Every structure is written in C-alpha cells, then in structure tokens.
Amino acid sequence: MTTQWWHGAVIYQIYPRSFLDTDGDGVGDLPGIVEKLDYVASLGVDAIWISPFFKSPMADFGYDIADYRAVDPLFGSLEDFDRLLDKAHGLGIRVMIDQVLSHTSSEHAWFLESRESRDNPKADWYVWADPQPDGTPPNNWLSIFGGVAWKWEPRREQYYLHNFLAAQPDLNFHCPDVQQATLDNVDFWLARGVDGLRLDAINFCFHDAQLRDNPPKPAHLRVGRGFSADNPYAYQYHHYNNTRPETLVFMEQLRALMDRHPGSAALGEFSSEDSLATMAEYVGDTRLHMGYSFELLTDDFTVAYIRGTVENLEAKMPHGWPCWAISNHDVQRAVTRWGGADPSDDLARQLVALVCSLRGSVCLYQGEELGLGEAEVPFESLQDPYGISFWPKFKGRDGCRTPMPWTGDGQAGFSAAPPWLPIPADHRARSVQAQEADDNSVLNATRRFLRWRKQHLALVHGDIAFLETPEPVLAFTRTHGEQSLLVAFNLSADAATCALPGGLSPAPLDDHGLLAGHVQAGHLHLPPRGVYYATLG
Structure with missing residues (x-):
C-alpha cells in the first residue's frame, strides 16, 4: 500500500x-x-x-x-x-x-424525461412514490436542508425524493x-x-x-x-x-x-x-x-x-x-x-x-x-x-x-x-x-x-498509538518500520506540562518550524499551542 x-x-x-x-x-x-x-x-x-x-x-x-x-x-x-x-x-x-x-439537478435531461410520465424510458430513474390516501407524502423522511424530503410533481401525480434541496432529486439506484x-x-x-x-x-x-x-x-x-x-x-x-x-x-x-x-x-x-x-x-x-x-x-x-x-x-x-x-x-x-x-x-x-x-x-x-x-x-x-x-x-x-x-x-x-x-x-x-x-x-x-513531514515516513505511512496524557495534551506515537516518533500537542492557550510514560527516551526533532516543547526530568513542557516531535530509541 x-x-x-x-x-x-x-x-x-x-x-x-x-x-x-x-x-x-x-x-x-x-x-x-x-x-x-x-x-x-x-x-x-x-x-x-x-x-x-x-x-x-x-x-x-x-x-x-x-x-x-x-x-x-x-x-x-x-x-x-x-x-x-x-x-x-x-x-x-x-x-x-x-x-x-x-x-x-432537477434540470438534468434524465429528470426532465422521467417526470413526464410513468411509462417513459427513464420513468424509474428517480425515486417516485404515490401519495398516502390523504395526499400527504409517502413517509416521514426529511431533507437535510429542512422540511420534508418529498416534492409533488403534477405531471406524474407523484412525489419524488430529495434528500437535499428540492432541486436535487435522488436517483433510483435500484434501477x-x-x-x-x-x-x-x-x-x-x-x-x-x-x-x-x-x-x-x-x-x-x-x-x-x-x-x-x-x-x-x-x-x-x-x-x-x-x-x-x-x-x-x-x-x-x-x-x-x-x-x-x-x-x-x-x-x-x-x-x-x-x-x-x-x-x-x-x-x-x-x-x-x-x-x-x-x-x-x-x-x-x-x-x-x-x-x-x-x-x-x-x-x-x-x-x-x-x-x-x-x-x-x-x-x-x-x-x-x-x-x-x-x-x-x-x-x-x-x-x-x-x-x-x-x-x-x-x-x-x-x-x-x-x-x-x-x-x-x-x-x-x-x-x-x-x-x-x-x-x-x-x-x-x-x-x-x-x-x-x-x-x-x-x-x-x-x-x-x-x-x-x-x-x-x-x-x-x-x-x-x-x-x-x-x-x-x-x-x-x-x-x-x-x-x-x-x-x-x-x-x-x-x-x-x-x-x-515528507522526510519522516512514520508520519506519512505509520501506525498510531495514543499515550495516556491529561487534558490539554494530546500525545501519540507514529511507527513505520524501524522509525518511531513521539508526537504531542498542547490544545490550550496556556502552557502545559505532563509526565512522560516510563521508558520513553525521546530525541527532539526541532526543524519543523513550529512552537516546540521540551522534555526535562521526565516531563514534557509545552508552550501555549505548542507541539513536540521526537524520535524514540
């Protein structure tokens, strides 16, 4: 892959x-x-x-x-x-x-033909349905853009389905x-x-x-x-x-x-x-x-x-x-x-x-x-x-x-x-x-x-595993082959500190040009909106 x-x-x-x-x-x-x-x-x-x-x-x-x-x-x-x-x-x-x-679109040639009658070559290319006995739509489906998902078409005396705008009739993929x-x-x-x-x-x-x-x-x-x-x-x-x-x-x-x-x-x-x-x-x-x-x-x-x-x-x-x-x-x-x-x-x-x-x-x-x-x-x-x-x-x-x-x-x-x-x-x-x-x-x-990023295949192709860190520090590792990176973000507008899991010995990668944190005495210190990238041995 x-x-x-x-x-x-x-x-x-x-x-x-x-x-x-x-x-x-x-x-x-x-x-x-x-x-x-x-x-x-x-x-x-x-x-x-x-x-x-x-x-x-x-x-x-x-x-x-x-x-x-x-x-x-x-x-x-x-x-x-x-x-x-x-x-x-x-x-x-x-x-x-x-x-x-x-x-x-309701102006597509397929729809213009389909709406004309119930027996034309494209009659079943869209989702048409008869009204209920009282004339209301066939069911309770709703449109994402508000209101019912059915619009009446007088030529066919049927409703057509539109999950979005009425000008966007749904195709009938059962056809x-x-x-x-x-x-x-x-x-x-x-x-x-x-x-x-x-x-x-x-x-x-x-x-x-x-x-x-x-x-x-x-x-x-x-x-x-x-x-x-x-x-x-x-x-x-x-x-x-x-x-x-x-x-x-x-x-x-x-x-x-x-x-x-x-x-x-x-x-x-x-x-x-x-x-x-x-x-x-x-x-x-x-x-x-x-x-x-x-x-x-x-x-x-x-x-x-x-x-x-x-x-x-x-x-x-x-x-x-x-x-x-x-x-x-x-x-x-x-x-x-x-x-x-x-x-x-x-x-x-x-x-x-x-x-x-x-x-x-x-x-x-x-x-x-x-x-x-x-x-x-x-x-x-x-x-x-x-x-x-x-x-x-x-x-x-x-x-x-x-x-x-x-x-x-x-x-x-x-x-x-x-x-x-x-x-x-x-x-x-x-x-x-x-x-x-x-x-x-x-x-x-x-x-x-x-x-x-392109120089670090772990970021492009690698697996991901999250570390147990408190809010607001998001931290995970990315691993590809023999390369493993520690990645961390301070999601807060205030400085943040968290303890690193035991056994991690990161070597910082500081040439990415972002606000970089640092590790001291087993703790990761991140400036506001800071990031940290490091290799893991």
Whole structure:
C-alpha cells in the first residue's frame, strides 16, 4: 500500500468559485486554478481535490449537476480542464474531482424525461412514490436542508425524493440502468486522466425500497454531524433513506471500474448514524480506497474527543485507510470553531500539523494554510440556501466559502469585479502576498512543515498509538518500520506540562518550524499551542 500515491497524501481542496476569477464575472474559474497551480505546488501538497465545476443551474453551487460530462461555462470549458490536468501533472500534483452520484439537478435531461410520465424510458430513474390516501407524502423522511424530503410533481401525480434541496432529486439506484449510466460518467473522467474521485454523500445512493418510516430520535441524542443540530433532520434515525446495504455492492462495481484505471483512487464522504462504522464498511481492498466523515468537523476540541474518535475508527477499520479533515466548504473554519472570534496564528500552525500527523491521508481546505477564520457574511449578502432557510440560528456555509485573498487590496486580487461573496478585511490582511513576505507566517510555516513531514515516513505511512496524557495534551506515537516518533500537542492557550510514560527516551526533532516543547526530568513542557516531535530509541 505504501507505494500508492494516495497513501498518506496531503490533498488540497479547491472550491473553484472562490479560488481565482480570470474573466471578471466575480466567480472563480478553471483558468484561475491553472494560474495558481504553481502556488499550490509550493505548498508541498500531493494532490488537489476540485469541488464541482460541471454544468449546473447552481441551486447548490454545483452540487446539483445537470450534465456530468460538461464543464459549466461559468467555470470555463473541457479544454480548460485538460490544460489544468496537464499542468498539474507536470508539477507532480494529482487531480481529484468531486463526483455527486446520489442525485442530479432537477434540470438534468434524465429528470426532465422521467417526470413526464410513468411509462417513459427513464420513468424509474428517480425515486417516485404515490401519495398516502390523504395526499400527504409517502413517509416521514426529511431533507437535510429542512422540511420534508418529498416534492409533488403534477405531471406524474407523484412525489419524488430529495434528500437535499428540492432541486436535487435522488436517483433510483435500484434501477440497473442508473447504475450503469453512473459508472459510464465516472469512466469518462478517469479515461480523461483524472487521478481520483471525491465521492459526495456516497452512502446516500440507495434508499429503502419499502419506503419505511424513519424512527424518531430522543431529544438528548439530536446531535448534528455535518448539519445544524437544531435542524429537524436531527429528529430521526436515518435508517431507511441512506446507508442501505445495497450500496456496498455498488461500491464494489465502482472499485472494479477504478481498478481498470491503475493509480486512480476514491475518497468517500460519509454522514450517517455511525459515520465511523459506515466508513469501515465502505473502505477496503474491494471497495473505496479512503473515507472521511464529519467527526473532526465539530466544535469539540478536546484530547478525549480527538483521541476517542481516532481510536474508535482504528478499532473499526484496522486495515482500511482513513482521510482526515478539520475544515472544508461545508463547515465553519477550524481556527474559528476551535479558537473563537480572534484565533491566534499559533493555533493555525498547530492545526495544520495536528491533522497532518494523524494516521491517514489529509484534506487541507484552501485558506487553511493562511490561517483564515470564518467570515461574517451579513444576511443581505448570503448566497447559501441552507443558511437563508435556517437564519439566524445557523448562518449556513457562506462564511467558509469567501474568496481566497491573494493580495491586500479591495478585491483581494481575486477578481476585477465585485466577488460573489464579500471578502472581509481580516482576510485581506492575511493575504498570500502579505504572508509570502513574512518568514514566520502561517503560510511559510505550513510549507516548511509539509516538506518536513515528507522526510519522516512514520508520519506519512505509520501506525498510531495514543499515550495516556491529561487534558490539554494530546500525545501519540507514529511507527513505520524501524522509525518511531513521539508526537504531542498542547490544545490550550496556556502552557502545559505532563509526565512522560516510563521508558520513553525521546530525541527532539526541532526543524519543523513550529512552537516546540521540551522534555526535562521526565516531563514534557509545552508552550501555549505548542507541539513536540521526537524520535524514540
């Protein structure tokens, strides 16, 4: 496994709407990614994951696909994508793309045909169901974006299922033709030279064919994972509208397709009642290469939670390969989530090191290398339908999606036009341009650390074992062959000290450029937000 490029890879997520605009419409595009690939390469990452750029009416900003094989003109053309692929490969960067397989846009040609009648060639390509005798929806399933998961279609006099927006009807994967058409679309991109797929909400492909009601969830267990905790979606156990056993069989078909394209890799995104258990089921030699969930995308920044989450997955998936992320395009940025309204640069540096030191591959979200916090987007500027629906308790996902600040000027070097989301002043102050000139910046610390990480195979490929340490010190070992490292983090804004287990004789590795602790008289002393890396004899 260690010869596979994705094993231990650092994958840089690019949200194309917000990376760089080259045509002056205020929205980022594929040529913008091409223009900044040298910057991406300078970070020392192994791959990029590009969020959807396919033809779409943009009801959910590209996660509602109207044509799986076409680039939306907003982002450019297929030729632009081919240029991106060529340049990335020339720089030694692998390219992963989002694939949204469980649902399409309501403007996809498949859906437009399916909705016309109950007997056309694509009549059963989506999840259609008759109303109950009183005209209400077929069951109690709910949409993640709020309200019932069924929408009435007068042409068929039936409801269709949408686990997300009503503009995102769910495909019926019980239909063999849907499975084959989906595999054909994936093959189109793999044959074009794509190195990997990030599979959005992949456990949502199949639904319960009997359409059984989901059971209610007690109030004290209504905890959100990737959605607002006060969302009515949290009121149910989602046993029947996702994570069905048939999906595993389809994952094996998908893996067989990918195996016909040597070197390609699939990263699944999971949100279920027990996402770690689901990941363990879906990841393996005959299924997906890697998986990640929302477990470290929460508010809990404690030793007990982080250790418990990782150990839980290690126990469930000892032979599979995880991928960890602490920020992405769907959740509040990590430095704000865990550091408050005025997070320190020391926390930003530490978080990059922490997520890159766990066993597995890593997804870093654009701007994480700058220490960007969550942007405050006023209601009148909101674009996210999720946030608009749940305002003011939940402000949606716009705050983590604001454009990259390349310079400190008014449009931050992102666009010649007003950007699709406002760029806050504190982001402009943390621009790439400003941080390039500061040797101690979060950006340059990230570059140094990622280069340093590649020199230590224990951090890239090694096993992990946690040490018994009190809050706020998280400590573990990473071991690969004869190399064994001790890794520790002080999760607090205050200095911390803890005793080291007997028998440990660490030799510090101090060239990673972070706030380093030290060992004295058998105790580990860590500065606020400090880190410690050492070899073990």
